[in-house]
Amino acid sequence: MLIRIVDQVDLQEAYQYLQAPTAGGIDLFIGTVRDNAKGKNVVKLVFEAYAPMALKEMRKIADRAQAQWPLERLVMLHAVGEKRVGEPVVIIGVASAHRDAAFTACRFLIDELKKTVPIWKKEYYQDNSVWVNAHP
Amino acid sequence: MLIRIVDQVDLQEAYQYLQAPTAGGIDLFIGTVRDNAKGKNVVKLVFEAYAPMALKEMRKIADRAQAQWPLERLVMLHAVGEKRVGEPVVIIGVASAHRDAAFTACRFLIDELKKTVPIWKKEYYQDNSVWVNAHP
Amino acid sequence: MEILLFGITREIVGHSALRVPPGEETLHTVGDLKNWLASRYPELKKLSSLAVAVDSEYAMDDQPLSPQNEIALIPPVSGG
Amino acid sequence: MEILLFGITREIVGHSALRVPPGEETLHTVGDLKNWLASRYPELKKLSSLAVAVDSEYAMDDQPLSPQNEIALIPPVSGG
Numbered sequence: 001m002l003i004r005i006v007d008q009v010d011l012q013e014a015y016q017y018l019q020a021p022t023a024g025g026i027d028l029f030i031g032t033v034r035d036n037a038k039g040k041n042v043v044k045l046v047f048e049a050y051a052p053m054a055l056k057e058m059r060k061i062a063d064r065a066q067a068q069w070p071l072e073r074l075v076m077l078h079a080v081g082e083k084r085v086g087e088p089v090v091i092i093g094v095a096s097a098h099r100d101a102a103f104t105a106c107r108f109l110i111d112e113l114k115k116t117v118p119i120w121k122k123e124y125y126q127d128n129s130v131w132v133n134a135h136p
Numbered sequence: 137m138l139i140r141i142v143d144q145v146d147l148q149e150a151y152q153y154l155q156a157p158t159a160g161g162i163d164l165f166i167g168t169v170r171d172n173a174k175g176k177n178v179v180k181l182v183f184e185a186y187a188p189m190a191l192k193e194m195r196k197i198a199d200r201a202q203a204q205w206p207l208e209r210l211v212m213l214h215a216v217g218e219k220r221v222g223e224p225v226v227i228i229g230v231a232s233a234h235r236d237a238a239f240t241a242c243r244f245l246i247d248e249l250k251k252t253v254p255i256w257k258k259e260y261y262q263d264n265s266v267w268v269n270a271h272p
Numbered sequence: 273m274e275i276l277l278f279g280i281t282r283e284i285v286g287h288s289a290l291r292v293p294p295g296e297e298t299l300h301t302v303g304d305l306k307n308w309l310a311s312r313y314p315e316l317k318k319l320s321s322l323a324v325a326v327d328s329e330y331a332m333d334d335q336p337l338s339p340q341n342e343i344a345l346i347p348p349v350s351g352g
Numbered sequence: 353m354e355i356l357l358f359g360i361t362r363e364i365v366g367h368s369a370l371r372v373p374p375g376e377e378t379l380h381t382v383g384d385l386k387n388w389l390a391s392r393y394p395e396l397k398k399l400s401s402l403a404v405a406v407d408s409e410y411a412m413d414d415q416p417l418s419p420q421n422e423i424a425l426i427p428p429v430s431g432g
Binding site for chain 1: 147148151155156157158159160161162163164165166167168169170171172221222231233235238239242243246
Binding site: 226250253255258 | 280328330347351
């Protein structure tokens, strides 16, 4: 598995890594910076990670996915730093013999990443900024 | 939407097309040539399409997806001709504000493509070849 | 009337298109065409399914045919 | 004992790490640490949740602490 916290995620790197002669289906999820959040115009996002722990948590999620589905390759890349509208922030990729496992595992990986991996996102609007999810 | 029958599908082309400031999630499915099918070693695949009808059927499926989910961009690329193990054959991509629609629509598009789009695959093994799905 | 052939139907018939002789005036519908083909090419009956497209749309058996239509045989698809 | 701070907790405390004075001998567990922090930085109580990681693993409130541990505050995550 390829699991990394990087300054810029790279789709080509993910796709290269997912190559396997035994794989018939690859599912790739790419999270990008959207221009609005809850009706506000987003100018940029800034991501911060507790990197050693984030990598550990990502590996745990990847291990759970590999225990549950027959996966040939697995990629989780997450960016840190400042990201502008349209830029990719996270890439999750899974290669499997059949597409069912690829889709299901890819969805699982991104859903779980959002729940437990210690990475934080600050949203900057025109006039202020907020740490996402911080307050009820 | 970008819907094409091509000699070679191109992930970068698909990703470029899927860019949209309003999109927060992109799901890409890539079908590749697997080295085995039903226990037999696959040497290559050859794809053949009834192109005008295949494009029409792909557009119908895309229209149904766009009617069902809030999609920002949609890509369906399918290759024809000879493909070796590991090569990509089909790329389905969807960009949406949220990942739920992206995953669900992407899965729908590839599932439906396999049911109705007039494209045929011949599998070549070491010693013989067969048109996939042709016989019960 | 010309019929486009793809995949295994092309191999069964041995050509990528098939000309129906103008004398075959009993071929009024898609169903008639299917029966005519099945009797001439029994291998077609062994397929999991066989659809006919008229002007690049899937057609029902009762759809009428005219020489102006683009007709194609659609054996079981296997794209993706 | 040093505590690593991220995201909103870093902004609330005003530093990327916080040194607990050696005199604070009541901080035996994760729960003790949380209470001590909450009393010094009331803004922390307004967060949706606040976890503590010990040696880069999520820790329960009853987990014992030692000065050798790497301790971090984990406010609500928002990656992806």
